Amino acid sequence: MGDYHFVYKDVEGASTQWDDIQRKLGNLPEKPPAFKPPPFTPASDQDSIPKDKSFIDSKTEEELEFLEDDLDLDDDRFLQEYRKKRLTEMREATKTVRFGSVVPISGSDFVREVSQAGPDVWVVVLLYKDGYAECGVLMKCLEELAVKYPGTKFVKIVSTDCIPNYPDHNLPTLLVYNNGAVKANYAGLRSFGRRCTPEGVALVLCQSDPVLNDGQGGTDRSRDSVIEGVRRKLIEKVVKEHEDDDGSSSD
Numbered sequence: 001m002g003d004y005h006f007v008y009k010d011v012e013g014a015s016t017q018w019d020d021i022q023r024k025l026g027n028l029p030e031k032p033p034a035f036k037p038p039p040f041t042p043a044s045d046q047d048s049i050p051k052d053k054s055f056i057d058s059k060t061e062e063e064l065e066f067l068e069d070d071l072d073l074d075d076d077r078f079l080q081e082y083r084k085k086r087l088t089e090m091r092e093a094t095k096t097v098r099f100g101s102v103v104p105i106s107g108s109d110f111v112r113e114v115s116q117a118g119p120d121v122w123v124v125v126l127l128y129k130d131g132y133a134e135c136g137v138l139m140k141c142l143e144e145l146a147v148k149y150p151g152t153k154f155v156k157i158v159s160t161d162c163i164p165n166y167p168d169h170n171l172p173t174l175l176v177y178n179n180g181a182v183k184a185n186y187a188g189l190r191s192f193g194r195r196c197t198p199e200g201v202a203l204v205l206c207q208s209d210p211v212l213n214d215g216q217g218g219t220d221r222s223r224d225s226v227i228e229g230v231r232r233k234l235i236e237k238v239v240k241e242h243e244d245d246d247g248s249s250s251d
Contacts, residue, residue, distance in 0.1 A: 098215075100150035102126065102142050107161040114155065119179040122152050122211045127159040127166065127173040134189040135172040137196050144198040151213030176211055183209055 022028040105113050117123050126142055128135035139156070146154040159166040159173065166173075174191075176184040186192070186204065193200045205211040 098150065099153050100147055102139065102146050102154040102156050105155045105157050107157070110157065110162060113153075114177050115180045117153055117177065117180075121178070122183075122209070122213065123177040124152060124154045124205065124211065125162075125175040125177060126154070126156040127162055127171065127175065128156055129159055129168065129171055132168070132171055138172040138174070138189060138192070138201070141192075141196060141198045141201045145202060145212065148198075149212040149214050151215035152211060174205075176205065176209070178209070178211075183211075 019028060019031075023030060103113070114123050114125055124142065126135075126138065128139065142154050142156075146152070159168070159171055170187040172189060174184075174186045175182055184205075184207075189196050192204050202212055
């Protein structure tokens with residue numbers, strides 16, 4: 001007669017009274033927790049999201065163009081007008097932010113890159129020569145400003161390529177152009193104060209005209225707005241330097 005063995009399997013997660021006693025005595029490991037599926041969270045329905053200003057602000061330019069045929073927006077004149085306003089701001093910002101670095105030019109490029117830059121473009125021209133430490137100091141400041149104010153065009157040109165026989169003792173020199181005309185010129189590093197910093201250069205550039213433009217369409221780009229932002233940055237920098245000095249002296 002065959003030898004038959006019967007194996008009994010209980011429901012998964014179930015436990016006998018004997019197993020419970022053995023676990024209390026430490027003879028068996030703790031029973032693993034029963035499996036629980038993660039709670040079900042239905043996906044959000046885009047059509048159910050209320051359409052207000054925040055809904056418009058969260059959209060890209062392409063999505064705003066697609067919303068032109070949205071019937072819900074057609075029923076709300078305010079949202080339709082706000083959509084058009086946002087589209088205009090985005091397109092203006094894309095058109096304005098076009099520079100962002102100090103571009104080297106030659107004498108033959110000057111008329112095209114500077115004089116013919118356009119009435120809405122302010123151009124800051126650095127006259128320099130390699131090997132002059134003061135030129136390098138001002139160059140670093142302009143590189144930082146060019147990134148922060150990409151709506152302003154920054155270029156650099158070897159001084160004698162721009163103006164033949166230009167005296168080296170005037171280097172570095174900054175020329176500010178707008179609409180084909182020179183609006184300001186600053187000869188020598190002393191024009192920017194005892195310590196030449198990006199904030200100091202920014203204040204000098206904006207003394208009389210709104211030279212610096214951050215390239216953000218639809219925002220206030222006035223001279224006073226830029227100067228106030230630069231002053232605030234300058235104060236924060238001075239405070240931080242004093243805090244660092246106090247910390248190092250205490251050590």
